[in-house]
Amino acid sequence: MSDTRWLDDDQQRAWRSYLRMQTRLTAALNRQLQTDSGLSLADYEVLVYLTDAPDGRLRPYELQHALDWEQSRLSHHLSRMQRRGLVERQDCPEDRRGAFVVLTPAGREAITNAAPGHVEAVRDLFFDALTPEQVAALRQVATQVLARLDPASE
Amino acid sequence: MSDTRWLDDDQQRAWRSYLRMQTRLTAALNRQLQTDSGLSLADYEVLVYLTDAPDGRLRPYELQHALDWEQSRLSHHLSRMQRRGLVERQDCPEDRRGAFVVLTPAGREAITNAAPGHVEAVRDLFFDALTPEQVAALRQVATQVLARLDPASE
DNA sequence: CCAACGTACATGATGCGTCATCTATTTCAA
DNA sequence: TTGAAATAGATGACGCATCATGTACGTTGG
Numbered sequence: 350m351s352d353t354r355w356l357d358d359d360q361q362r363a364w365r366s367y368l369r370m371q372t373r374l375t376a377a378l379n380r381q382l383q384t385d386s387g388l389s390l391a392d393y394e395v396l397v398y399l400t401d402a403p404d405g406r407l408r409p410y411e412l413q414h415a416l417d418w419e420q421s422r423l424s425h426h427l428s429r430m431q432r433r434g435l436v437e438r439q440d441c442p443e444d445r446r447g448a449f450v451v452l453t454p455a456g457r458e459a460i461t462n463a464a465p466g467h468v469e470a471v472r473d474l475f476f477d478a479l480t481p482e483q484v485a486a487l488r489q490v491a492t493q494v495l496a497r498l499d500p501a502s503e
Numbered sequence: 504m505s506d507t508r509w510l511d512d513d514q515q516r517a518w519r520s521y522l523r524m525q526t527r528l529t530a531a532l533n534r535q536l537q538t539d540s541g542l543s544l545a546d547y548e549v550l551v552y553l554t555d556a557p558d559g560r561l562r563p564y565e566l567q568h569a570l571d572w573e574q575s576r577l578s579h580h581l582s583r584m585q586r587r588g589l590v591e592r593q594d595c596p597e598d599r600r601g602a603f604v605v606l607t608p609a610g611r612e613a614i615t616n617a618a619p620g621h622v623e624a625v626r627d628l629f630f631d632a633l634t635p636e637q638v639a640a641l642r643q644v645a646t647q648v649l650a651r652l653d654p655a656s657e
Numbered sequence: 658c659c660a661a662c663g664t665a666c667a668t669g670a671t672g673c674g675t676c677a678t679c680t681a682t683t684t685c686a687a
Numbered sequence: 688t689t690g691a692a693a694t695a696g697a698t699g700a701c702g703c704a705t706c707a708t709g710t711a712c713g714t715t716g717g
Contacts, residue, residue, distance in 0.1 A: 353619040360630055363638045366645035369571055371525055373652050376675090383675095391703075410665060417523060422704055424667055429702070446665045446712040465507040476514055478651040479644060484517045486640045490633060491520035497632040498527050530705095537705095545673075564695060576674055578697055583672070600682040600695045664713075673703075684693070 374474060381470045386463035391426055392435065393467060396452070396460035399436065405452030408441065412450060435459055528628060535624045540617035545580055546589065547621060550606070550614035553590065559606030562595065566604060589613060 356364065375390065382388045388396070398415050399405050407415075413423045427450055430436045435456035441447035476484065510518065529544065536542045542550070552569050553559050561569075567577045581604055584590045589610035595601035630638065 353622055354626065355622055356626065356630070359635075359642075360638065363642040363645075364625065364629070366642050366649070370645035370648050370652075371529075372571065374648060375525075377652055379675090389702080408665085417526065419705070420666070421668085421706080425704080428667085441665095444665075444713075446710090448666070468507055468509055471518065472508065472510065474651055475518070475648060476510070478647045481513075483640065483644050483647075484514065486637065487644055488513075488517040488520050490637050490641055491517075491524035493632045493637075494524050494528060494629060495520070497628055498524075498531055534705095543673080562695085573675070574696070575676075575698085579674075582697085595695090598683075598695075600680090602696070659715100659717095661716090662714080665711085666709105667711105668707100668709080670706090670708105672705085675702085676700090677698105678700105679698080680696085682693105682695080685689105685691090687689095687691100 377474055378467070378470055382463060382467055385466045386459065388459060388463050392430060393460070393463060395426065395430065396435065396456055396463075399450065399452040400457065400460055405457065406439075406449050408447055409450055410447075430456070531628055532621070532624055536617060536621055539620045540613065542613060542617050546584060547614070547617060549580065549584065550589065550610055550617075553604065553606040554611065554614055559611065560593075560603050562601055563604055564601075584610070 379390050382390060382393055394416055395412065398412055399407060402411075409423060409427065410420075412418075413420055416423065418426075427436060427438065431438060434453055437451045437453055439449040439451055441449055479487070533544050536544060536547055548570055549566065552566055553561060556565075563577060563581065564574075566572075567574055570577065572580075581590060581592065585592060588607055591605045591607055593603040593605055595603055633641070
């Protein structure tokens with residue numbers, strides 16, 4: 350109840366463009382990964398962090414913070430990846446509540462095979478369409494919006 | 504097999520920032536809409552287009568092109584919205600394969616109630632974080648990436 | 658010491674999105 | 688005109704994401 354301040358035409362157009370880019374770009378990247386490697390974007394990100402970890406092994410909560418995912422999303426996702434043989438779960442002796450997620454050889458192979466094509470696609474569809482200045486500007490935009498979303502991030 | 508050209512550090516950082524903004528921003532907007540109005544972002548977009556149509560009525564394929572959705576996504580989504588009483592389906596006499604989607608009074612009420620809060624959130628989380636120049640730059644970025652994704656768009 | 662509280666993780670339900678596939682109708686060309 | 692192809696739409700299966708909740712273990716203050 351009150352006079353809502355609507356978006357002006359420029360803002361509307363910018364917003365719609367942004368939404369459309371987002372939808373299409375992630376769809377395209379997902380499709381590329383899926384058809385070329387049988388992985389989803391989410392799989393890919395999980396595997397990246399595991400690959401960079403010592404022994405390909407992390408506590409789920411570490412992964413969760415690195416990915417900025419909800420806890421239950423990660424848990425469900427790890428279950429599916431485990432079912433497909435990409436990761437394993439191990440008990441954690443130091444904290445009996447906890448666990449470890451470990452990259453399996455199949456998981457390591459999957460990310461190794463997937464990475465070149467995915468990077469290629471990101472470059473082709475995104476970076477090659479933009480100037481370095483635009484990339485820098487976009488990064489700045491993202492940073493400011495993130496600060497707005499989560500004032501406590503840093 | 505060959506020397507993949509990886510992303511440099513700036514590109515990596517920009518890419519991660521972008522992905523994180525995307526995830527968090529849509530999550531925040533979805534949550535706002537959901538808790539304040541019981542609608543999802545997808546519901547909202549469907550209702551917007553229906554509201555702007557004569558008699559609140561469109562052929563599904565028109566809606567599909569306007570939204571830039573896959574056909575089956577729309578069909579499933581309309582089924583869910585129909586189940587909740589937000590829209591109805593009607594037969595189309597001119598093309599017996601086809602149909603109409605019509606806004607119900609409940610649907611019209613839902614979008615009317617939801618719009619101010621949603622616009623407010625978009626403004627607050629997005630536009631208020633950015634300068635007009637940044638908004639223009641982002642729009643340009645989206646346009647270029649979209650052109651890259653779909654050379655035949657226009 | 659132990660009760661209260663916090664943390665690590667799992668699970669079931671449900672909505673969302675894609676793919677593959679199916680049906681019905683229209684269109685178009687030989 | 689008729690058969691092939693294109694178009695409009697629905698549906699089932701399945702992976703993805705969130706919310707609510709549950710369980711087990713650690714931590715801490717009295």
